[in-house]
Amino acid sequence: MKRVPGPGAPEPAGTAGTRNAAPATPDQDLRALFGQSSAIFASLAGPAHMLETANAAFFETIGGPERTRTGLPIGQLMPELVEQGFITLLDRVYRSGEPYTAREARVLLGVGAGAREGFFDFSYEPRLDAGGNVMGVRVIGVESTQVKQAQRLTSEHRVLLEQIARQAPLADVLDGMARAIEDLAPEEVFVSVLLADADGKHLRHGAAPSLPGFYNEAIDGIATGEGVGSCGTAAHRRRSVIVTDIRTDPFWDDFRDLADKAGVAACWSTPILARDGALLGTFAMYHRTPRAPQDADLALARVFADTAALAVERHHAEQARRTAEAREKAARDDLAFLLEAGTALTSDLDATQTLTRLAASCVPRLAPLCAVDVIEGGRVSRVAVAAPTPREQDLLASHVPVHDGPDDAVARVLASGTSEVARRAPTGAGPWHDLGATGYLCVPLTDRGHAFGTMTLLSTGDHAFDGHTIALAEELARRGASAARNARQYTQRHTLARDLQAGLLLPDLPDLPGADVATYYHPAGEGLDIGGDFYDVFPLDDGRWAFMLGDVCGRGAIAATTTALVRHTARAVAPLLPGPADVVTAINRALTNRPGSHGTGFVTLVYGQFTPTADGLDIELVRAGHTPPLHLDTHRAAHTVDAKGMLLGIGTDPHVTPLRLHLKPHESLVLYTDGITEARRRDGTMFDEQGLADAVSAVPARSTAQQIVDALTRAVRVFTDGDDIDDDQAALVLTAIEPPKGPPAPPTKPHAVTVTDDSHG
Numbered sequence: 001m002k003r004v005p006g007p008g009a010p011e012p013a014g015t016a017g018t019r020n021a022a023p024a025t026p027d028q029d030l031r032a033l034f035g036q037s038s039a040i041f042a043s044l045a046g047p048a049h050m051l052e053t054a055n056a057a058f059f060e061t062i063g064g065p066e067r068t069r070t071g072l073p074i075g076q077l078m079p080e081l082v083e084q085g086f087i088t089l090l091d092r093v094y095r096s097g098e099p100y101t102a103r104e105a106r107v108l109l110g111v112g113a114g115a116r117e118g119f120f121d122f123s124y125e126p127r128l129d130a131g132g133n134v135m136g137v138r139v140i141g142v143e144s145t146q147v148k149q150a151q152r153l154t155s156e157h158r159v160l161l162e163q164i165a166r167q168a169p170l171a172d173v174l175d176g177m178a179r180a181i182e183d184l185a186p187e188e189v190f191v192s193v194l195l196a197d198a199d200g201k202h203l204r205h206g207a208a209p210s211l212p213g214f215y216n217e218a219i220d221g222i223a224t225g226e227g228v229g230s231c232g233t234a235a236h237r238r239r240s241v242i243v244t245d246i247r248t249d250p251f252w253d254d255f256r257d258l259a260d261k262a263g264v265a266a267c268w269s270t271p272i273l274a275r276d277g278a279l280l281g282t283f284a285m286y287h288r289t290p291r292a293p294q295d296a297d298l299a300l301a302r303v304f305a306d307t308a309a310l311a312v313e314r315h316h317a318e319q320a321r322r323t324a325e326a327r328e329k330a331a332r333d334d335l336a337f338l339l340e341a342g343t344a345l346t347s348d349l350d351a352t353q354t355l356t357r358l359a360a361s362c363v364p365r366l367a368p369l370c371a372v373d374v375i376e377g378g379r380v381s382r383v384a385v386a387a388p389t390p391r392e393q394d395l396l397a398s399h400v401p402v403h404d405g406p407d408d409a410v411a412r413v414l415a416s417g418t419s420e421v422a423r424r425a426p427t428g429a430g431p432w433h434d435l436g437a438t439g440y441l442c443v444p445l446t447d448r449g450h451a452f453g454t455m456t457l458l459s460t461g462d463h464a465f466d467g468h469t470i471a472l473a474e475e476l477a478r479r480g481a482s483a484a485r486n487a488r489q490y491t492q493r494h495t496l497a498r499d500l501q502a503g504l505l506l507p508d509l510p511d512l513p514g515a516d517v518a519t520y521y522h523p524a525g526e527g528l529d530i531g532g533d534f535y536d537v538f539p540l541d542d543g544r545w546a547f548m549l550g551d552v553c554g555r556g557a558i559a560a561t562t563t564a565l566v567r568h569t570a571r572a573v574a575p576l577l578p579g580p581a582d583v584v585t586a587i588n589r590a591l592t593n594r595p596g597s598h599g600t601g602f603v604t605l606v607y608g609q610f611t612p613t614a615d616g617l618d619i620e621l622v623r624a625g626h627t628p629p630l631h632l633d634t635h636r637a638a639h640t641v642d643a644k645g646m647l648l649g650i651g652t653d654p655h656v657t658p659l660r661l662h663l664k665p666h667e668s669l670v671l672y673t674d675g676i677t678e679a680r681r682r683d684g685t686m687f688d689e690q691g692l693a694d695a696v697s698a699v700p701a702r703s704t705a706q707q708i709v710d711a712l713t714r715a716v717r718v719f720t721d722g723d724d725i726d727d728d729q730a731a732l733v734l735t736a737i738e739p740p741k742g743p744p745a746p747p748t749k750p751h752a753v754t755v756t757d758d759s760h761g
Contacts (some may be wrong), residue, residue, distance in 0.1 A: 045136035055740040100124040119148040141427040147473040157664035174207035192285040215262040223409030230269035231282040240270045245290035270301040280312040345483035349490040358480035359386040367457035376598040395431040409442045445481040516735040518705035533730035553601030580622040591649035600646040616736040617663040622656045630670040636695040663736040677726035705733040
């Protein structure tokens with residue numbers, strides 16, 4: 001059937017031309033698609049069914065001007081009806097006088113290539129003369145082809161919308177849409193959908209199930225612009241572009257041979273636009289012969305272009321959501337990686353171990369191979385490597401960069417303080433071939449802006465460093481450098497505190513006549529500060545010996561100066577003064593007269609002197625605000641030794657009262673600091689004086705001083721379940737021993753007494 005263009009419709013097929021389709025409203029598109037059906041009427045006479053008369057709609061429906069004829073049998077005018085059985089139906093109505101009605105009957109109108117499919121609701125009614133005899137047949141009908149097509153279109157459109165709603169893959173939606181349109185179109189048509197790049201400057205293949213593959217490949221990636229075929233121009237103009245004859249249209253100058261090879265002669269392209277007007281792609285309909293579209297064709301293109309826009313926008317939204325989720329997950333993964341690596345880097349306060357963990361953190365997350373180098377003594381030292389196999393580890397560890405080598409990446413990064421990356425193996429000597437290195441990233445390890453080392457990552461195979469990996473490596477290197485710096489500072493501080501503390505404590509206890517002595521010292525925390533607890537044992541000129549144990553208020557350098565002041569004052573004045581009270585008074589005077597910059601804290605102290613006798617030790621001691629000592633007798637009963645006295649360093653007179661005590665053989669005097677009695681469990685319960693007394697009383701008779709110290713410290717550890725202590729702990733145990741029998745033995749070289757001192761490990 002030949003269609004008659006309505007007002008404003010494009011030129012008829014066969015004329016060359018390019019048009020911008022006039023804009024239409026959605027209602028206009030629906031009217032164009034669903035149409036407005038007209039009734040057809042024809043009057044047939046006699047058994048030959050001679051066409052006597054018919055309305056214009058009848059002639060328009062059966063084929064237009066060439067069939068606008070009367071006076072011929074309908075079978076001769078429309079021979080295609082014979083084979084389809086419609087003439088037989090007319091014969092039956094004519095003979096029987098009974099009317100015949102059909103609904104949505106399929107009728108093939110025309111012959112050959114010009115035939116078209118139609119659907120009709122019609123009636124055959126007998127025509128009667130005055131005598132009631134049948135004289136012919138009246139044909140009355142309404143074409144429902146457009147309604148039928150609209151139903152199919154609506155069904156296909158609903159399927160597409162359902163696919164979009166359930167987020168079916170965009171390629172499936174577009175392919176299904178193209179096939180549906182090709183099936184719905186009354187004439188042969190090829191549908192193509194091109195998708196715009198993010199910048200809107202090029203079009204990419206989206207769907208074209210019936211176009212040749214070579215054609216789709218050739219136009220994949222075409223630019224958007226004026227005169228670039230139908231689609232490129234429509235995308236550029238943001239309006240539909242109709243090319244009715246590709247052979248003569250200038251828009252197709254660069255693609256005419258391609259179109260001829262593909263067998264297409266007309267192309268109508270409609271831009272696919274987002275709600276904000278942004279270009280999403282193009283929707284094109286191709287024909288094998290030059291052809292202009294009807295209103296229904298343009299409406300169909302607009303409806304499905306809008307559907308394609310919905311699908312593409314939904315796809316972009318889903319892609320954006322997935323991209324955002326991927327970025328969020330990547331950010332979480334990066335943060336988790338850095339947190340895990342940071343925890344590992346700070347888990348050990350040893351600089352070398354920290355850098356070893358730094359290298360291990362990089363492999364394989366950031367690169368297959370990693371080496372860490374630092375400057376030590378003016379030379380570069382390789383302190384850590386990480387690799388998948390022992391062989392690769394050995395190869396990597398065997399290579400040491402040259403500090404001042406201009407051809408070495410490590411030397412350049414140490415000099416510049418900036419990262420260096422390359423998609424090739426490092427230059428200069430090295431086991432790069434054996435390692436299969438294909439690229440490297442060298443990142444500086446800096447301390448206060450100065451590079452003290454480098455972290456070198458090596459690629460192998462297809463691995464390559466992108467911007468994300470570089471940023472992650474630089475952040476990890478920053479954290480690793482900070483952790484290494486803190487570890488070095490800790491080691492230096494710990495060494496300093498240990499050396500100073502060792503200078504304030506006796507390295508070896510002297511060999512005492514008639515006495516066995518043991519000491520214990522354990523600093524609180526990590527031992528980074530000098531503790532406030534101290535002890536000392538030293539000889540006097542007349543055969544007596546002095547001992548002391550005290551606690552300085554505070555920690556650190558000030559505590560160290562106060563400890564040194566107390567010990568040195570005692571050692572200096574004790575040989576010159578008559579007794580412990582005088583020595584303690586002199587110590588108090590030294591504390592109160594010290595400069596303010598040397599500290600103002602108080603001191604607690606137990607100071608005593610003992611003299612060996614034939615049956616034990618005679619002891620005179622003074623307690624200046626310190627925890628009271630315990631006297632452990634031979635029956636292992638613990639008695640508190642309570643002597644009056646005030647803190648030192650807070651007043652001019654400490655008001656101390658000397659106390660005398662005799663230790664029989666195997667009896668002990670136990671001195672301790674409050675860090676022992678105030679040791680706490682997790683529930684806050686203190687070890688206290690009773691716990692101390694119970695611990696030393698449980699020691700077997702005739703135990704050595706060291707055994708008493710061991711029993712006491714073990715009891716404290718069990719009580720606190722091995723938790724860190726909050727205060728320094730110190731103890732001194734003095735035990736009387738049996739005097740030697742017979743004549744005095746010749747002098748021997750003094751032997752060292754075992755000292756338990758946790759500050760020295």
